[in-house]
Amino acid sequence: MERQRGKAGVHVPALFSARTLEKPEREYLLPGADASTKAREERLENAIEPGRYRAVVSGIGGDELLGGPINPLPELADLLVLGKLHRFLKQSVAWCLTERAPILHLVPEVVGFSLKRYSGWNGTSDSDPRWYTQNLLRAFPQQRNRMRRDRIGLLPSCLEGEMMWTSLLETQPHRFPAITVRYEYRYPLLDRELVEFVLRVPPEQIRSPENRRSLMRRAMGAILPTEILERRKKAFPAQANSRLLAEHRVEIESLFRGSRLASLGYIDERKFLSAFSSSNFHQSPVLMRMIGLELWLRNDLVTT
Numbered sequence: 664m665e666r667q668r669g670k671a672g673v674h675v676p677a678l679f680s681a682r683t684l685e686k687p688e689r690e691y692l693l694p695g696a697d698a699s700t701k702a703r704e705e706r707l708e709n710a711i712e713p714g715r716y717r718a719v720v721s722g723i724g725g726d727e728l729l730g731g732p733i734n735p736l737p738e739l740a741d742l743l744v745l746g747k748l749h750r751f752l753k754q755s756v757a758w759c760l761t762e763r764a765p766i767l768h769l770v771p772e773v774v775g776f777s778l779k780r781y782s783g784w785n786g787t788s789d790s791d792p793r794w795y796t797q798n799l800l801r802a803f804p805q806q807r808n809r810m811r812r813d814r815i816g817l818l819p820s821c822l823e824g825e826m827m828w829t830s831l832l833e834t835q836p837h838r839f840p841a842i843t844v845r846y847e848y849r850y851p852l853l854d855r856e857l858v859e860f861v862l863r864v865p866p867e868q869i870r871s872p873e874n875r876r877s878l879m880r881r882a883m884g885a886i887l888p889t890e891i892l893e894r895r896k897k898a899f900p901a902q903a904n905s906r907l908l909a910e911h912r913v914e915i916e917s918l919f920r921g922s923r924l925a926s927l928g929y930i931d932e933r934k935f936l937s938a939f940s941s942s943n944f945h946q947s948p949v950l951m952r953m954i955g956l957e958l959w960l961r962n963d964l965v966t967t
Contacts, residue, residue, distance in 0.1 A: 666888070673711060675706055675707050676706070677707075681699060682907060683698045684954060687700060687701070693959075694959040695956070696955065697954075718849045719849070720851060721850050723835060723836075724850060725879075728861050729852070729869060729876055729879040730877060733870070735754070735769075736773055736776045737776075737820035737823045737866070738867070739754060740818075741819055743777060744819060755769055760872070777819050780814065780819045781815070794930050794934035795929075799929040802929075835850070907951075912939070918954070918957055919936060919939070923957060927960075
């Protein structure tokens with residue numbers, strides 16, 4: 664991109680592997696930080712301050728709306744629910760050939776996906792870790808009833824889209840202010856007209872077995888360099904979280920022995936340590952939040 668624009672960008676190291684998972688400095692009173700947070704934020708501020716930038720442009724929404732992660736289940740579930748069996752089998756075979764997966768595995772996944780979306784999922788069965796306590800779940804009842812109750816008549820992709828949209832709202836970076844400044848974030852890929860347009864486009868136009876990000880690649884063909892346009896994969900934050908958790912396993916287990924969160928009745932310490940020791944990091948974003956809260960509670964200036 665720099666070569667094509669003829670202008671060098673600003674490079675700031677922000678690797679998850681550089682996080683220390685140690686208590687934050689005493690003056691950092693926002694939950695979610697560790698000892699490396701302040702230095703990381705200062706590097707960013709020092710890099711962008713000379714440019715007098717007014718806002719930070721965020722790419723949130725690109726993967727979710729424009730075909731980033733390869734997930735054929737919503738499209739196939741719609742075909743199954745609509746009774747378009749010929750189209751369903753044709754698309755299933757195409758996806759299986761691309762992903763090199765047996766169709767006998769994919770079809771039960773599609774059926775299970777459909778049933779789960781219609782069977783009363785309300786944001787809890789898949790997302791609530793078993794080490795949450797009832798005290799914590801009762802404290803945030805509004806978070807447990809985010810899915811609509813009138814599911815009948817809606818396609819599985821519609822219900823999946825509602826879950827996706829809730830996740831987007833929860834991860835927008837402006838909700839997590841920095842220590843010395845609150846950046847103004849802009850979300851061009853969440854522009855209302857763009858979102859309404861993309862949600863009306865047939866799914867096979869957005870992604871296909873042969874071409875991930877099909878619509879986006881066609882739209883950006885004359886703008887992006889070929890190296891970026893045809894890139895096959897990209898890293899996702901969840902993978903970085905899982906690696907960080909694995910590398911700091913001993914320190915995290917030590918941190919949660921005598922947990923402040925447990926003493927307040929928000930988590931079950933025994934179940935948390937058991938789940939963590941099982942190397943099951945599929946809920947790594949939730950684990951990272953719990954670690955940040957535990958570190959915050961252990962700060963000497965925080966009172967409970």
